[in-house]
Amino acid sequence: MGAGGSLFSEKKEYLAYPALGLISFLLFLGLLPYLGFLLGGIPFFAALMVISGERRPLWIAFFSIVIPVTLFFLFREGFLILLPQGEILD
Amino acid sequence: MNPDIFQGMIQATHPTGLIATAFGSLLGLTVGMIPGMTISAGIIIVLPLTFVLEPAISISLLLGLYAGGMMGGSFSAILLNIPGTPSASATAMDGHPMARRGEAGRALGTAIIASFTGGLFSFICLYFIAPSLAELALQFRAPDLFGLVFFGLTIICSFATKSIIKGLLSGLIGLIIVTIGQDPIMGNPRFTFGDPDLLSGIHFLTAMIGLFAIPQLMDNLLEIVKRKTSYRAESGFGNILPTLTDLKSIRLPTAIGAFIGTFIGILPGAGGPIAAFISYDYAKKSCKNADSFGKGAVEGIAAPEAANNAVTGGALIPMMTLGIPGDPITAILIGALLVHGLAPGPLLFMEQGDFAYTIIFSFFWANIFTLIVALSSLRLLVKVLATPKSILMPTIALLCVIGSYALRNSFFDVYIMFFFGLLGISMQWLQIPVVPLLLALVLGKQLEEHLRVSLTASKGDFTVFFTSPFSLFFLCLSVVSILWPFISARRKKITAAAVN
Structure with a gap:
C-alpha cells in the first residue's frame, strides 16, 4: 500500500506543488469551522485543481462547485451524515 | 450442518448486500486500475458510508472493493506498464510485453480468469479453515492471547521493511499513540493533557485516512510536474475471453499462485506484492517454457494474479478467527466491524456465528461480482483511466475530510487526520514503513488488555507467559520473527563466503 517513497526521491524544485497542496489543505481545515464544508470546500477544490495543472477557468468553476455540492447533499440526504455548515451561515 | 452457515448464506445473498458487493467490486476495479490510487483510496471513499450502513452491508461493500482492487491493478499493469496497485507489479513483467505485441485482450482475459480462480480458492480455504481455527483459538486464555497479538505485531514489523529497526520503530510509535485516552482496564485518562477530545483516544480509522491518503495525494501532485495528469489506454483490445489452449497452459501457474497466495495471506504482514513475486518465481521454475517468461507468457500473468487475489481470502482467516489483521485492508475491515460493536476474533464464530458466515459468503459474492463486472464492462472501465x-x-x-469528520462528528478528528498525514509524509521521507504503526493502533488496546488481565490474574508474576504452551509458542515465534532478518543476512554472508 502507499505510493512508496517517490515523494522524496525527486528534485527539490518539484516539491513546490505538494507543498502548495499541503498549505491549501491546512488553510481549508483552519477555516472549516467558520466557513463550513461547502463554502470552504469550493475554493479548496478550485485551488487543488489549479495546483494539479488545470488552467481552464470554466472547468475549474464547474467542477469545484458541482463536486463539493454533490458530496455535501449526497451525504446529508442519502446517508444522513451532517457535514459542518459553518458558523457564517448560522 | 451448522444452522449459522445457512443463516450466513441467506444474509449474504440479500439483494441490498449483493448491490453493495457489486458496487464495491466496480469501485475496487476502478481505483485499483488508476495508477497512484490504491485500494486504500477506494476505502476512504466508502468509509463514511460504512458508519451508517448495516454491518453486513458495509462488509459486503468493503469485500467487493478488496477483491476488485486486487484485480483492477493488473489492468493498468498490462495496458500501461504501470501497476495500478503494488500487488500488480509482477503482472506487468509479462502482461505489458503481451499488450505491446497486440495481445492486450488475451493478457487481460488471463489476468481476470486467474484472479477469479485465486480468489475462489482462497474462499474455499477460508470456509474450511476459519471455523476450526476459531475453535482452537477459543482455548486461548489471556496470556496466550497476549502472546498471539505480540507475535502478530512483531511479524508485521519484520515483514514490512528491509530494516527491522525501522519496522519496530514504526510499531513502537503506534503503541505509544495507542496509550492516549482512557486505559482499557481502569479507565484512567492518560496523556490527554486535560483535553476531553483525547479521552476516547485516537481512532485508528482517522489515523489511517491521514497516513495513507495524504502522502498519496502529495505523490500525485508531484507526478503532475511530470505532466502525467491522465492516462490513455487503447480500448480496442479484441476478445478478452481466453482460448482453451491458454486455459490449459495456465492451469499449473494459477494453482501455484492460488496456493502460495492463500498461504502468504494467512501470515500476517506479508501481503499481495510479496505473494505475487514469489509465485511468479515459482511458476517460472516449474513451467516448461521458462524462457518465454518476461517476454509475454500467459503463465507469467496467471501466477501473480492468482496469488494476489488469493491473498485476500487468506488474510481474512487470521482477521476473522484471531482478530489479527494481515494487511491494512483487513485492519480497516476490523475497524469497520468495531464501529458497529462487533469484535472479530474466536468469539465471533461462537456468539455471532451467522454474522461470521455472512462475511465468508459475502467474500464469495465479492469474487463472483468482480468477475462479472470485469468481464462485462472492461472496455468502459479502461476509459476511466x-x-x-x-x-x-x-x-x-x-x-x-468527510470520512474523518463523520466518524464522530468532530473537527478534532479532522485535525488528527491531517496530523497523521504529516506524520505519514515524514515517515516516507525517513523511509519508515507505516503499516506496523497502523496495525499497532489496531492491536495496541488488545495487547495491553491481555497483558494486564494476565498479570492481574497471576498477581504480577511474569512467568505465566512462559508456562502456558500456546503463549510460549507465540513468544518464541515472535523472537524468531525479530531475529530472522539477522539470521538470513548471516546465512547469505556465509554462503557467499563458501562460494568464494
Missing part, C-alpha cells in the same frame, strides 16, 4: 487527476485528487481530499 483518462479521467484527469486534477478532478480525482481534490475529490479524494474532500472525502478524507
